[in-house]
Amino acid sequence: MKSFKQLKGLVFPLDRANVDTDAIIPKQFLKSIKRSGFGPYLFDEWRYLDHGEPDMDCTKRPLNPDFLLNQTRYRTAQILLARDNFGCGSSREHAPWAIEGFGFQVIIAPSFADIFFGNCYKNGLLPIVAPADLVERLFRESLASEAYLLEVDLERQKVTLPSGDAFGFDITPHRKHCLLNGLDEIGLTLQQADKIRAFEARHKSAQPWLFA
Amino acid sequence: MAGKTLYDKLWDSHIVSEESDGTCLIYIDRHLMHEVTSPQAFEGMRLASRLPWRKDSIVAVADHNTPTDHWEKGIEEPIARLQVETLDTNIKEFGALVYFPFKHENQGIIHVIGPENGTTLPGMTVVCGDSHTSTHGAFGTLAHGIGTSEVEHVLATQTLVAKKSKCMLVRVEGNLGQGVTAKDIALAVIGRIGTAGGTGFAIEFGGTAIRSLSMEGRMTVCNLAIEAGARAGLIAPDEKTVAYLKGRTFSPKGQDWDRAVAYWATLPSDVDASFDAMVELKAEDIAPQVTWGTSPEQVLAVGGRVPNPAAEADPIRRLGIERALHYMGLTADMPITEIKVDKVFIGSCTNSRIEDLRAAAGIAKGRQKAASVNQVLVVPGSGQVKRQAEAEGLDKIFTAAGFEWREPGCSMCLAMNADRLIPGERCASTSNRNFEGRQGPGGRTHLVSPEMAAAAAIAGHFVDVRNLY
Numbered sequence: 001m002k003s004f005k006q007l008k009g010l011v012f013p014l015d016r017a018n019v020d021t022d023a024i025i026p027k028q029f030l031k032s033i034k035r036s037g038f039g040p041y042l043f044d045e046w047r048y049l050d051h052g053e054p055d056m057d058c059t060k061r062p063l064n065p066d067f068l069l070n071q072t073r074y075r076t077a078q079i080l081l082a083r084d085n086f087g088c089g090s091s092r093e094h095a096p097w098a099i100e101g102f103g104f105q106v107i108i109a110p111s112f113a114d115i116f117f118g119n120c121y122k123n124g125l126l127p128i129v130a131p132a133d134l135v136e137r138l139f140r141e142s143l144a145s146e147a148y149l150l151e152v153d154l155e156r157q158k159v160t161l162p163s164g165d166a167f168g169f170d171i172t173p174h175r176k177h178c179l180l181n182g183l184d185e186i187g188l189t190l191q192q193a194d195k196i197r198a199f200e201a202r203h204k205s206a207q208p209w210l211f212a
Numbered sequence: 213m214a215g216k217t218l219y220d221k222l223w224d225s226h227i228v229s230e231e232s233d234g235t236c237l238i239y240i241d242r243h244l245m246h247e248v249t250s251p252q253a254f255e256g257m258r259l260a261s262r263l264p265w266r267k268d269s270i271v272a273v274a275d276h277n278t279p280t281d282h283w284e285k286g287i288e289e290p291i292a293r294l295q296v297e298t299l300d301t302n303i304k305e306f307g308a309l310v311y312f313p314f315k316h317e318n319q320g321i322i323h324v325i326g327p328e329n330g331t332t333l334p335g336m337t338v339v340c341g342d343s344h345t346s347t348h349g350a351f352g353t354l355a356h357g358i359g360t361s362e363v364e365h366v367l368a369t370q371t372l373v374a375k376k377s378k379c380m381l382v383r384v385e386g387n388l389g390q391g392v393t394a395k396d397i398a399l400a401v402i403g404r405i406g407t408a409g410g411t412g413f414a415i416e417f418g419g420t421a422i423r424s425l426s427m428e429g430r431m432t433v434c435n436l437a438i439e440a441g442a443r444a445g446l447i448a449p450d451e452k453t454v455a456y457l458k459g460r461t462f463s464p465k466g467q468d469w470d471r472a473v474a475y476w477a478t479l480p481s482d483v484d485a486s487f488d489a490m491v492e493l494k495a496e497d498i499a500p501q502v503t504w505g506t507s508p509e510q511v512l513a514v515g516g517r518v519p520n521p522a523a524e525a526d527p528i529r530r531l532g533i534e535r536a537l538h539y540m541g542l543t544a545d546m547p548i549t550e551i552k553v554d555k556v557f558i559g560s561c562t563n564s565r566i567e568d569l570r571a572a573a574g575i576a577k578g579r580q581k582a583a584s585v586n587q588v589l590v591v592p593g594s595g596q597v598k599r600q601a602e603a604e605g606l607d608k609i610f611t612a613a614g615f616e617w618r619e620p621g622c623s624m625c626l627a628m629n630a631d632r633l634i635p636g637e638r639c640a641s642t643s644n645r646n647f648e649g650r651q652g653p654g655g656r657t658h659l660v661s662p663e664m665a666a667a668a669a670i671a672g673h674f675v676d677v678r679n680l681y
Contacts, residue, residue: 017532022648027650030276032291033252033298084408084528085408085441090342090626093341093360096359114443115343115358115359119361122362123361173232173233174233174373186260186262189368189369190368195228195229196228196370209333
């Protein structure tokens with residue numbers, strides 16, 4: 001996994017609550033057996049005027065001018081600002097793959113759906129839960145500014161606004177460690193292989209039917 | 213010391229190790245798989261030269277991409293066919309306890325075949341790269357959806373890195389009226405607490421109305437826990453659970469069975485257990501539910517009227533209502549019963565079990581699909597459900613009513629195969645998500661029970677199914 005340490009990046013505000021993973025990456029793109037290539041299809045039904053199918057050349061598709069992400073100023077956005085319950089619905093990891101594939105590295109929202117939230121960390125994406133009034137301010141300021149940049153520092157768990165104001169955010173030490181160092185979680189877990197084997201032996205003697 | 217909840221017991225009995233910040237390594241007993249969320253995980257295993265920790269924990273099936281008619285033609289779309297064939301190849305290479313490939317007589321939706329084969333048992337941890345894994349919690353099982361990276365993690369290590377959730381008790385007391393179902397309970401709960409109400413929680417469902425549900429009904433309730441934001445839904449095992457599991461292919465046998473049943477009896481929440489949150493509903497207050505919007509929380513009793521955004525004070529919610537009404541092509545304040553449907557879908561991991569089909573057939577019997585309804589699809593949850601339904605003559609009831617009787621699979625719940633809505637079409641659906649485009653781009657979905665779906669197929673618009681008995 002790629003690491004995340006810090007970033008000064010452009011904010012794209014997505015002003016909708018309950019954005020579900022079907023909207024983030026529609027089902028027809030889930031037929032791919034690859035892990036990459038989803039970025040062009042991010043928010044496909046909102047972003048394009050035609051119906052998208054896998055392997056389409058998106059540079060030739062008609063863009064929806066009313067969808068903010070299509071404005072030239074957001075082409076290089078790296079921070080996705082969202083509303084409550086972002087990423088609800090299906091567990092598809094294709095959603096963070098598409099968000100990361102577009103170029104986003106950080107998502108800020110008042111709340112996230114649980115499965116999506118966990119999936120982000122596996123892909124070098126940092127989801128930040130921020131208080132509702134602060135998110136409101138970020139929406140206001142980013143919509144009013146041509147190039148609204150936030151500075152995100154994972155080591156210090158701090159986000160700095162253009163005004164110099166800053167706010168902190170929570171992350172578990174385990175996730176922070178993995179993200180900062182781009183660690184493969186499977187490798188880490190396998191360092192505990194003896195513990196897993198010992199648990200398994202106890203579990204098997206207590207509930208042998210689970211291993212029949 | 214306070215007693216333990218069912219969730220506490222399941223969690224505590226699977227901790228392999230715990231870090232100081234509460235991050236745990238949790239042992240996984242059962243790993244369910246389908247073709248959509250597993251290929252990248254197997255590829256990761258291959259690239260790292262890893263083998264599955266315990267291949268006999270794996271139960272796999274192709275369900276999302278498979279067609280529900282003309283099986284002799286195979287899967288026509290090349291990219292979908294490749295995904296299904298990739299699962300074949302991966303299971304052949306890595307192994308599994310059970311695998312039902314496309315066209316196998318027991319093929320079906322993963323959340324239907326797991327329980328019906330006895331591979332989901334009380335006290336287990338169950339995961340799948342699919343959010344509706346919450347379904348299996350109906351057995352007193354800690355079951356939840358995971359992403360593909362976690363699928364690979366479970367394959368390689370038989371564990372998950374996780375932190376314990378909070379636990380919410382949703383208690384539903386009293387007697388459900390005729391025509392009011394497990395689906396209506398779940399939708400009413402989602403309407404009450406919202407699609408994020410259960411975020412950060414596992415939800416245990418209890419109370420006399422839950423206890424009175426069949427195992428099929430309990431699966432429907434737990435299936436929809438994720439639509440309330442909770443990764444896991446839970447119902448304590450009891451005599452119905454035991455009766456359902458006895459004699460199933462992979463249920464314990466002989467001495468193991470007796471030991472297992474004795475162990476399962478220790479799982480229900482202790483009487484002095486405390487919950488982090490509590491929600492109470494009276495069964496008598498619940499009417500048949502119909503969603504009107506593009507989120508499962510946008511739901512009303514069938515006697516209600518579509519909301520008026522002007523009456524909503526909160527600006528974000530008002531915008532949400534306006535957007536939903538626009539997408540759904542509905543007018544504020546119109547009665548739910550005036551909404552006409554173009555298609556009806558009876559199926560999905562929420563409502564495709566034998567009891568659901570019996571309920572829908574009960575309404576369809578001796579009646580005819582409205583001429584204005586283009587198509588009514590009845591898609592059984594598995595080969596076993598299909599054969600059972602045919603043995604009971606349900607297929608004949610459906611076809612006589614003008615409904616189509618199909619082969620098992622996920623079908624028009626998410627429209628990855630050819631079963632889908634065309635833009636603008638409106639569907640009464642027994643599935644679980646009414647998101648924009650879920651059943652096909654531009655399609656409009658209203659979530660209802662199997663009884664309500666069948667009734668809408670007959671009338672051509674939503675009706676209160678209680679008037680049809």
